[in-house]
Amino acid sequence: MSAADEALVRLGSLLKEQGYSFTTVTPATHQRVNDRPGNAWAHDLRDVFGWSRPFRAGVLPPQLLGLLEEAGAVRREGEAMRSMVRFSTYDDELFVHSAFPTVAADAVFFGPDTYRMADAASACLAARTAPVRRAVDIGCGTGAGAIAVAKRRPDADVLAIDINDTALRYARVNAALAGTGRVFPCRSDLLSDVPGRFDLIISNPPFMRDPMGRTYRDGGGAGGDQLTLAVLDAAIERLAPGGTLVLFSGTGIVAGEDPLRAAFEKRLAGTDLGWAYREVDPDVYDEELDTEVYADAERIAVVVLTADRPR
Template sequence: MKQHLDTSLLQQHALLFLLKFLKEQNYRFTVITPLTHERIIKRKEGLSSRFTTLRDIFGWNLPFAPEDLDPQLFVLLEKADLIRIENNQCFSKIRVASLEDELFIHSAFPTVENDAVFFGPDTYRFYYHLKQYLLTQSPSCQRAVELCCGTSAVAISIAKRFPSISEIFTADINPKALFYSQVNQQFNGLENIYPIHSNLFSNLEGSFDLIFANPPYLMDIQERQYRHGGNNLDGTELSFNILREAVKRLAPNGSIFLYTGISISQYGNKFLEAIQSWIINYPTLKCTYEEIDPDVFGEELEQPNYQHIERIAVVLVKITAI
């Protein structure tokens, strides 16, 4: 137990040092889809000689030599077990992404571990649409929660953009996600964000003016936490459960903002059908459903679980208590 605690403290210190170092170096890295990332890595590996940059190490997760890094930074990361050695080459065990002007720790590429913490194109889209939504709302939101928070990048960015929100809870079932969330929160110097280990609302109390989420929505054969949204409703079981639980925790005039992917087959859209048959039981709720991207993660259609699916789309579901 003590050794685990010591390792966590070492990693926390090393990650905060890394973020500060990268910020001073004006580091920026936009995370792309795993398939595109893999293509770029193959292209870079084909170069016979090149200068190893910070983006190569902490963005693309390419191999590097100890001398490619600042000596103090390398020692800190090595002591904190944040560097792995393979075939006499070093690899960072984490990545750093940028969103607007801030930096965020998340899991290294490829995200194969069950407890990997994902940051990707959905993070950017989710933040953009939530920001646009809040800009059109009255500034009465005081208490908010992000479910399935991952890195808490969206909650942190929302807190900085909308300082009138008194407190934001960031909930996740994955301890590693909460650890990265804590590091990201500390680095950004925010005191009104509270990471909490919770299976949806299990460890959360009270009602909320705003409930927002970007949950896993794929039918992942390995059922990795950051990808798998359940086998029912073609991968949107978790998304639908969030809506069902969230309406019980809405404050008067509160709202739910759900960003999720849905699978559409020749037989229709199971997620939308489930919402339509469920929401009629709540006449005091206003619900809107909007498809914002008709075709994402097309490579998933090659998987056995998706042989009946024609496309995966991204949708926004907004529910307001009237």
């Protein structure tokens, strides 16, 4: 890793030692909390590294501020400073990711869907008796899913792939923080740049219709499902015998109908995969229903598809 990456690892390790913990919420909730009286400035570690609030000199201990500067992750705004990274807690680990608000084209998002996706992958492994020799997290972001798999299958080679170089950087840092030495971040457009078959494929691709076109958020296509369906197509081709796909996504429900489920059914018809599909949460991102791109949706649901190839 670069010196800046090593500084992020040391910073995360020190935060762990000091008992730092933060659960990342949705952007809408984050903004509401930060807009409350008294929350304009950071006063402690969670304000700086969780809530992404500006801070003045003296709020951060000199060692932490020095590491933030070594990492190139502090921005100065007059008398104020602001961390350009956040640290969030999941599965007793810390994960570095982009500061709020995540508006940059290469922003790396971590939030409620990350928890849900990694939980779904962990539940799959808890129920699985067959070995996992090779696994891949497609569109890995922070690497949370890949790291969750590696912790539960320490003998497996786990690829963490993304097209976002910032995501791959953070995945490397997070794997080092977690001590998961068999997580291998690498650049690949879906599975086109990595060889072979996989015993486990997990993914939480972007699935929103995003007018700003942000990489971590915009799923492409009229319904935001273009990338989700591309992941499914890749998995159909590259899942090993006895392998499992865990695909976490979202869908706008229109007039009581789920267009993503219909698209899954069409693609899976005629394959050898057995599959199950369920709504994880029937009503998320409700603020998006006020936007033009979701004017036809009555709700947005997050869903998980699990597909298994027979041995």
